[in-house]
Amino acid sequence: MQEKWRKLWLRIVFFVSVVGPGIISANADNDAGGITTYTYVGAHFGTKMLWVLLLVTISLAVTQEMGVRLGIVTRQGLGGIIRENFGIRWTTFAMVTMLVANVGTVIAEFAGIAAAFSIIGVSKYIAVPLAGLIIWFILYKGSFRTTQKIFLIFSAFYIVYIINGFVIKPDFGQAVSSLFIPQIEWTSPFLLTMIALIGTTITPWGQFFIQSYVVDKGLAIKHYRAERAEVFMGAFITDIVSFFIIICAAATLYKFGIQINDAGDAAIALRPLAGGMAQLLFAFGLFSASMLGAFILPTTTAYAFCEAFGWESGFNTTWKNGRAFYTIILGTIIISGLFVLIPHIPLVRVMILSQDLNGILLPFILIFVVKILNNKRIMGKHVNKPIGNIVSWLTIGGIIVATVALVISSILGLA
């Protein structure tokens, strides 16, 4: 009996030792763009899009698992593998694609910071530059890992949505049936929001992030099963939260026909639980989610670039040697910050559109990932199984079809 407990205990210890990559990566998907997009989805389309969320969850689990496997087998980052197997032109293409998507996301994070502070009446002209400085200072001087963990703990705020969901007592039966019954409108607002929903959950940076995290952690093939379990769990937990954000918004905002024009509107979804505190609570959640993303993204971008092009990276390099590394980090922070400071820029719209940009660019990165995972020379016996390929290609195909449909519907003026 004791032996049995000991074994169980060992298993738990083993599992905990690999925890991190999957949960952090999946959780960081619920960043500023994420919260806003999910609220927007619920507020404008009720529970109609829940089926997309279900498919996206499966797809997130599968693509993140591929990133884990790739990291474990090759023990290098995605940028390096693309460079060594596709040559410099494709590498440049992949890197520029990632850069555009990531700058878009960092813009969304700063927009989230601006929006959060606007709720408590602080001007974005003060909040955004200050946040930029803090982010840079912590990245440069402090501990990235610790900060990351602090904001991850803050993001436990999402539990609020789950409790809120039970307080509201929405029609769960109807919500669950929406998970399985696809409803689609061939209009550009619907398609645009749908692509944002996909693009905020599965992201180009998420592929780079999980892989380099696995490599940095030094996980080996014996950790694979535990790590896969963690990735699946991460995807599941994250999207449970997304599910509740959507049904909370659907049961409040959608029900009363409130459209989201600024972050204050989005906070209304939390009223049933928090009452008068809803605004403040939402502002706090949005802020910490934005900060988490704003920490992870510039660094992930810079590491991937430097690995692909062979430039020196890391915060222990000197300014002279690490010029490219520091330029990318500072550049993304400054450009994104300045973009958000444009007077009268609609912050919610910026956040949603940046997630669309991520969604539209995602297939390009996923195609690289799938091609590498089917390469026997690289993956050996760990090449993709049919199920991984089917889900990946369906994701890639689905996004492309939605994008084409969006373009056509915009031209035809179906809005």
Add this chain to the structure above:
Amino acid sequence: MPYLSHLLNRQVKDSSDEKVGKLQDILVIPKSGEYPALEFLAILKAKSKDLIFIPYEYVETISREEITLKNLYNSVHVQERVAEGLVYLKKDVLDQQIVDIAGVRVVRVNDLRIGVVNDQMSVLGIDVGMGGILRRLGIDWLGKTGLLKVNLIDWRQTKFMHGLLKLDRAQQKLNKLHPADLANIVEDLNLRHGSKLVVSLDADSAARVLEEVDPNLQKVLVKYLGPEKVAEILTKMTDSEIVDLVKVLPRNEARLFLSQIKSGQLKKIEQLLSYPDNTAGGLMNVDFATVRPGWTIQEALKEVKNASPKLRSVLYVYVTDEDGYYHGKFSLRWLVISPPEMKIRDILKHYPHPQPLHPHQKIKDIAATMTKYNLLTAPVLDSKHRLLGIVTIDDVMSQLLPKA
């Protein structure tokens, strides 16, 4: 002088101006400390799309304008396969990571400079700069503004991580780099290549490097080195270095690691492991030269000479009797200047005896004692006054400033 990127995919023509096919790759045989001469052209044949190899001796010209053969295609001795050990410049070298030994860093190969040396067309340098990237993207006019410097590394100054260029001169140079610099390189490389690099070092350098790398990486590296290399490295490590390493390892790895150690040594190591990191017991090392009080200077000198190869450094000589009781220490200087017949016991009389350390003393306390008495090393004694080990000032420093 062309770059590889100028040549790849260019039409190859024979002496009658007939198209043979497109240049697919160039093959070389790397030799230690030399610029490798071009050996074969790999060509994708125009019609059949077969890959063929043409020995370089048939090449008339190779430049960015044209690649031509000396003979008619029919009279060329074409090979369909080549021997092992040849390196494909495009497939194996281009876009891969290499170690730039002179610059002590890891870079990626953006392009290769090809030119004549000793009457032979050879690979001269490796372009690791922005210019190479732009050239390969076909937008090198951007670089002609003079903003971007060409950044070439001498081929002989580099080390490939593919295991193709094994023990060449570059390798010897690697062994000569300072372990701290090598450790930085290992940290920069991806893990697969980093562990390969450590394996390729001689056991002594490998041991020094392993000791210098970041503790997180140490943990991972030990796993990838494999038991054989670990056993080899272990023989080159002092007991206290082994202890430091074992401390960062997860329990299972640590057990595997310790299983490689002989039982006599193991006992000592287990004893050392029982002290916490920030105490004299955790900091001390157990490799030092000991002599007996009754010996003469001459005998002591002989003993130090014998023990020296196993010791990292010898600053002081420690005096213990047969049962390990501590009598004192004296510096190398005294060993050198004293008359050969003088007894050790008599030297100790002239020598000051600062307070020794006990194994559970805390780091702050140790630092204070060593600073007060200006000590480079301090002996650690147990309650019965037996010598357990010595703490050196660098052990203290690295505990106080772990990031340096």
